[in-house]
Amino acid sequence: KNMITKKNILLTGAGFSANFGGLLAREMWSKILSNPKMDAIPQIREILKKDFDFESVYSSVKNSGVHTQGDKEIFQEIVLESYCLMDNYLKEYSQSSYDKSGMHFGNFRNWLDVFKGAGEEVGAHFTLNQDLLIERETRIVPLGLGTSGNGVYIEKITSATRQIDHRVEVKLPNEASLEEFKTTYLSSNGNFCYIKLHGSIGWLSHDGQSQLILGTNKLEDIKKEPLLKWYFDLFNEAISRSGVRLFVIGYSFRDDHVNDLIMRAINEYNLEIYIISPEHPESLKNRLEGKKDSCSGYEVLPTNKIWEAVYGYFPYSLREIFPSHQTGTGVYFDIQRNLLK
Numbered sequence: 001k002n003m004i005t006k007k008n009i010l011l012t013g014a015g016f017s018a019n020f021g022g023l024l025a026r027e028m029w030s031k032i033l034s035n036p037k038m039d040a041i042p043q044i045r046e047i048l049k050k051d052f053d054f055e056s057v058y059s060s061v062k063n064s065g066v067h068t069q070g071d072k073e074i075f076q077e078i079v080l081e082s083y084c085l086m087d088n089y090l091k092e093y094s095q096s097s098y099d100k101s102g103m104h105f106g107n108f109r110n111w112l113d114v115f116k117g118a119g120e121e122v123g124a125h126f127t128l129n130q131d132l133l134i135e136r137e138t139r140i141v142p143l144g145l146g147t148s149g150n151g152v153y154i155e156k157i158t159s160a161t162r163q164i165d166h167r168v169e170v171k172l173p174n175e176a177s178l179e180e181f182k183t184t185y186l187s188s189n190g191n192f193c194y195i196k197l198h199g200s201i202g203w204l205s206h207d208g209q210s211q212l213i214l215g216t217n218k219l220e221d222i223k224k225e226p227l228l229k230w231y232f233d234l235f236n237e238a239i240s241r242s243g244v245r246l247f248v249i250g251y252s253f254r255d256d257h258v259n260d261l262i263m264r265a266i267n268e269y270n271l272e273i274y275i276i277s278p279e280h281p282e283s284l285k286n287r288l289e290g291k292k293d294s295c296s297g298y299e300v301l302p303t304n305k306i307w308e309a310v311y312g313y314f315p316y317s318l319r320e321i322f323p324s325h326q327t328g329t330g331v332y333f334d335i336q337r338n339l340l341k
Contacts (some may be wrong), residue, residue, distance in 0.1 A: 001178075003193075003237075004121055004122065004185060005117070005120075005121065005122050005123070005124040005193075005234075005237075005238040005275065006067070006114055006115065006116075006117045006119055006121045006122065006123050006124065007121075007241070007243050007245060008114065008123075008245050008247065008339055009115070009123045009124050009238050009244060009245070009246050009247065010112075010124070010126065010247050010249070011127070011128075011246055011247070011249070011251055012127045012128070012129060012248075012249045012250055012251065012253060013127070013128045013129065013136070013248075013249070013250040014045075014127070014128070014129060014250055014251075014252070015052065015251065015252065015277055015279075016127075016129065016249045016250035016251075016318075017086075017090065017129050017133050017248025017250070017278070018250065018320060019103060019317060019318040020090055020093045020133055021086075021090050021092065021093045022086055022089065022090055022091035022129070022131055022133070023082075023086045023173070024051070025054065025055075025252075026052065027170075028054055028082055028083075029048065029052055029053075029054040030080055031076065031082040031085060031086075032048065032054055032079060032082050033045065033049070033201030035078045035081065035082070036058075036106070036311045037074055037078050037081075037154065038073075040074055040293030041067075041074050041075055042066065042069045043066075043067070044057070044061055044071060045070070047061070048311065049070065049072065049331050053279070054313075055214055055215045055216065056215070056216055058075070058076075058079060058147070058214050058215045059214075059216040059217055061075050062076070062215065063217075076210075076212075078213075079214070080210075080212070081217065081338055083130060083131075083201055084132060084136070084201065087131050087132055087201055088135045089137070090131050090132065091136065093133075094133070094136040094137055096207050099190070101317040101322050102323065103136060103318050103319035103322050103323065103324060103325050104322050104325075105322075106306065107184050107322045107328075108318060108322045108332075109137065109138060111298065111322070111332075112125070112138070112192075113200065114339050114340070115192065115247075116191050116192045117191040117192065117334065118191060121191075122189075122190075122191055122192070122193055123193065124189055124192075124193050124195060124234070125140075125192070125193070125194050125195065125240070126195045126196050126231075126235050127194070127195070127197065127244050128197055128251060128255065128258070129196070129198075130196070130198055130199060130200050130201050131200075131201065132200065132201060132210075134194055135194075138148055138254055140152060140192065140194040141194070142194050142195065142196050142200065143189065143193040143194060143195050143231070143287075143310070144173065144181050144227055144230075145172075145253050159197050164253045169202055169203075169204050170200070170202055170203045170204065170207075171203075171204045171206065171208060172203055172204065172205055172225060172227045172228075173227055174206040174207075174224065174226060175201045175206075175226045177206075178226045178227055178230060178319060178320040183191070192244050195231050195234060195235070196231065197213075197222075197228070197231050197232060197235060197258070198213035198214075198218065198228075199212070199213045199225070199228055200221075203329075204224055205224075206226060208279075213228065217254075218255065218257055219232075219257035222257070233286075235258075235261060236261050236265075239261065239262065239265040239269070239271055240261075240265050240268065240269055241269055242269050242270065243274045244265070244271055244272070245271075245274060245311070245338075246262070246272070246273050246274070247269060247274045247275075247276070248273060248274065248275045248276070248277075249275075249276045250276075250277060252279075252284075252287075253284070253287070253288060253303060253306060259303055259306065262306060262309075263302060263303065263306060264307040264308065265306070266305050266321070267305065270309075271309055272309060272311045273309045273310050274305065274310075274311060274312035274313075274314075274335075274338055275310060275312070275313050275314065276314045276316065276318070276321070277313075277322045278280055278315060278316060278320075279315070279316075280315060281313045282314055285302075285341075287303075288301065288303040288304055288307040289301065289303070289304040289307055291298075310340045311338075312335075313337050314331055314334065316331050316333060321335070
């Protein structure tokens with residue numbers, strides 16, 4: 001039941017999918033606010049206009065005793081529609097006959113091979129994204145789904161056009177089914193695993209309820225779902241070893257439950273972090289080291305440990321690293337040297 005992961009590990013966030021038409025947080029906020037259905041819930045619209053963190057608003061509305069159940073359901077429907085709209089943008093990218101992003105995905109797909117495992121080591125791509133870009137572009141199926149133990153996810157990818165049928169719902173395994181998968185199929189799962197820490201569009205919880213890991217109570221929701229709890233434990237195990245290098249694409253380090261694991265791995269195992277992001281490094285540094293009020297004046301945020309563990313920073317978009325003209329770039333070879341050293 002144990003899985004030994006390779007020590008080069010990939011973690012992706014919203015900024016990764018943004019290279020192909022995915023939406024960043026501010027764009028999701030815009031889609032939600034602009035949805036005509038917001039006319040039916042004007043009080044929630046006013047909250048959104050004051051709080052630009054749509055996940056925070058989602059949690060406050062969901063847990064509020066002020067809003068009616070009907071208003072909550074309308075707001076959840078709007079949020080889900082925004083995620084589906086984003087997936088449609090990504091589907092258009094996958095199905096287009098030309099590369100609208102200016103990036104050569106084939107070269108990026110080949111680059112992913114560097115993260116594949118060998119022998120007893122398994123490669124791991126962890127993601128915080130809930131879109132279906134990787135499933136369409138690589139045919140990689142999330143760990144624990146699409147096996148002979150649960151073939152639903154394979155059926156969700158319906159044709160060579162990479163169109164995914166949203167009408168096919170994926171019910172996640174309960175504790176017993178998950179243990180059966182670990183015992184029977186895990187050892188033959190292959191040398192590269194795709195692990196969606198926050199779940200995915202179209203996933204239902206093991207008891208058949210809508211599954212959306214969103215808002216300020218993500219860790220509590222993750223612990224309620226056997227597959228997602230296992231995913232989270234796998235991420236912790238993967239980075240909690242000496243000699244591990246975590247390559248991060250498009251994650252803004254805003255999820256406390258993820259940051260806590262990363263900081264623990266830095267403190268106890270000297271985790272090294274390499275970041276690919278067009279964000280100016282000084283901007284990220286300031287955010288991670290940002291100060292907050294305390295009774296003694298100001299104190300540096302604990303996430304400053306993350307910045308201290310950065311061993312490489314590449315301030316480029318993926319289209320700059322993997323341009324559509326297919327030639328290797330200097331940045332690409334710089335990253336390769338860090339991966340292979």
